[in-house]
Amino acid sequence: MLLEVQDLHVFYGKIEAIKGISFNVNEGEIVSLIGANGAGKTTTLRTISGVRPVAQGRVLFEGIDITNMASHDRVKLGICQAPEGRGIFPGMSVRENLEMGTYVRGYKSDTKAADLEHVVHLFPRLGERMTQLGGTLSGGEQQMLAIGRALMSRPRLMLLDEPSMGLAPMLIAQIFSIVKQINSEGISVLMVEQNATQALRTAHRGYVLETGYVVKTGTGNDLLVDPAVRAAYLGG
Amino acid sequence: MSLTESFRQRTTPQLQLGNRFRALPRSAKWSLSALLIAALYLTPYWPDVPVLGWIINTPGTSFENVLTDQIMMFILVALGLNVVVGFAGLLDLGYVGFYAVGAYTTAVVTSGQFTLPWIAALPLSVIMAMIAGVILGTPTLRLRGDYLAIVTLGFGEIIRITANNSNWLGGPRGISKIARPPSIGPLQFGVLNAKPYWYLGFTVILIVIFVLTRLENSRVGRAWAAVREDEDAAELMGVDTFKFKLWAFAIGAAIGGLAGSLYASKVGFINPDNFQLQLSILFLAAVVLGGTGSMYGVIMGGFLVAWIPERFRGFSTRRYFVFGVVLVLVMVFRPQGIIPRRGAAAGIAKKGESDV
Numbered sequence: 145m146l147l148e149v150q151d152l153h154v155f156y157g158k159i160e161a162i163k164g165i166s167f168n169v170n171e172g173e174i175v176s177l178i179g180a181n182g183a184g185k186t187t188t189l190r191t192i193s194g195v196r197p198v199a200q201g202r203v204l205f206e207g208i209d210i211t212n213m214a215s216h217d218r219v220k221l222g223i224c225q226a227p228e229g230r231g232i233f234p235g236m237s238v239r240e241n242l243e244m245g246t247y248v249r250g251y252k253s254d255t256k257a258a259d260l261e262h263v264v265h266l267f268p269r270l271g272e273r274m275t276q277l278g279g280t281l282s283g284g285e286q287q288m289l290a291i292g293r294a295l296m297s298r299p300r301l302m303l304l305d306e307p308s309m310g311l312a313p314m315l316i317a318q319i320f321s322i323v324k325q326i327n328s329e330g331i332s333v334l335m336v337e338q339n340a341t342q343a344l345r346t347a348h349r350g351y352v353l354e355t356g357y358v359v360k361t362g363t364g365n366d367l368l369v370d371p372a373v374r375a376a377y378l379g380g
Numbered sequence: 381m382s383l384t385e386s387f388r389q390r391t392t393p394q395l396q397l398g399n400r401f402r403a404l405p406r407s408a409k410w411s412l413s414a415l416l417i418a419a420l421y422l423t424p425y426w427p428d429v430p431v432l433g434w435i436i437n438t439p440g441t442s443f444e445n446v447l448t449d450q451i452m453m454f455i456l457v458a459l460g461l462n463v464v465v466g467f468a469g470l471l472d473l474g475y476v477g478f479y480a481v482g483a484y485t486t487a488v489v490t491s492g493q494f495t496l497p498w499i500a501a502l503p504l505s506v507i508m509a510m511i512a513g514v515i516l517g518t519p520t521l522r523l524r525g526d527y528l529a530i531v532t533l534g535f536g537e538i539i540r541i542t543a544n545n546s547n548w549l550g551g552p553r554g555i556s557k558i559a560r561p562p563s564i565g566p567l568q569f570g571v572l573n574a575k576p577y578w579y580l581g582f583t584v585i586l587i588v589i590f591v592l593t594r595l596e597n598s599r600v601g602r603a604w605a606a607v608r609e610d611e612d613a614a615e616l617m618g619v620d621t622f623k624f625k626l627w628a629f630a631i632g633a634a635i636g637g638l639a640g641s642l643y644a645s646k647v648g649f650i651n652p653d654n655f656q657l658q659l660s661i662l663f664l665a666a667v668v669l670g671g672t673g674s675m676y677g678v679i680m681g682g683f684l685v686a687w688i689p690e691r692f693r694g695f696s697t698r699r700y701f702v703f704g705v706v707l708v709l710v711m712v713f714r715p716q717g718i719i720p721r722r723g724a725a726a727g728i729a730k731k732g733e734s735d736v
Binding site: 193194195214215216219220224225227231232233234235236237240243244245247248250277279293297 | 599602603605606608609612613614616618619620721723724
């Protein structure tokens, strides 16, 4: 098991946002967390990447307890997040943004050129915009940049926070097909999405979150046809 | 987008100048740089040059002393503060504290109670300021933005008030008989001739520029830029943000201490009034005016903030009015400073958008 979350509790002040959830991601899997606003999806992801402290419970990565590990050390283990709202560096060029991805492997990493080429192959649009400043990219391009930058760190597990948020339908389809392609290269993916249909179609397995609890789990297809899930998240 | 575009257009003249310089053959680059450096070493003689002399000279006060006591210090301090504010994006309103630590260290260890030679006092001052930076930074760098600004503001005042109330720091009377740099041959570091202090200070400035340029283009510089652009994203890319913020603070403090030490040994006498809060504000003004994060920008900013009030001394108390007008005009027409850092406009545009 690559990632294992056991009985996780997270608080914002006195408000308990995550009330004891458990789930896991196996090597080579795409797993989706779906749910409405406020279900705790983003919080869960932020806890795994180490930005939010855990009140109770454990997070294991390849059997190692990383519950209290600093965020930047988790990146070294191979957990890399493309953050919500993209979180790209606006004043750096596209190339510099991508190069920040290799930061954990040393600033002058030997494989940097090859990694850059790989990302440009996945996202030709970024290749055309290499010298443009990150802050001047469109929303879709910024999302590609965020995913590309996370890829540059050669992660074992990629955390994607709402990759389809605010994108045009055509771009959404493209982003999800790239998620599949990344996965086919051996990178496991944990994805948080409001776009439940697309997320479940792409994922091997899914978890449905509701106000801080996991209420349902199953393979992507099972959840897609589940009447309760359809009624609540897939528009009937 | 259009906002960003218009900023970019405004910044082109400098970028073109820079690009044109980079496009020159190596030999031309070296000789141009050497000429420029030679001309800058001769700054004390600029008032004797026709036209330039009329522009640069400070009526009613010795240009030499303005150059060494004000301009030189402001340039050094702006370079140091730029590491904190410009490279790492941390707002420090108490930078004068480090300047004071450097000055007081040199003063205390060379003026009677102890009599260390100047050459030992200088590095000691730098180290003491650096330690002060780490001591202040360790608890406070977990704070962000406004909170950090307030805490650093308090630190600057604590240093000044401590000096004012400590007998061994001279109290309000201050410390006199601070050691001067040792004279070497024709370079006599005395009271009458300020030129040797400029030769020394400008050499120090060149060394600081060299070291900072190396740092900015290293892995450390990249980490600072990432922290400045988006601290959370930097952490998610594996940057130990706290460590690098502390480094920025320590290095910035060290340069502040260096400037303070040079200042103390130039003027020979310091008291707490030399380290008012107002100086912190002026230091920050120098950085912002010149171009936060741009090394040549903040040098220009440091020069202007020190020089303008002296140049317009003839206007008596209204000289600060001239200074204020210049500040406002620059901020209206060039919000990212006179010589902006590349990418500064994108940061400003992005913040503007998110406010809407």
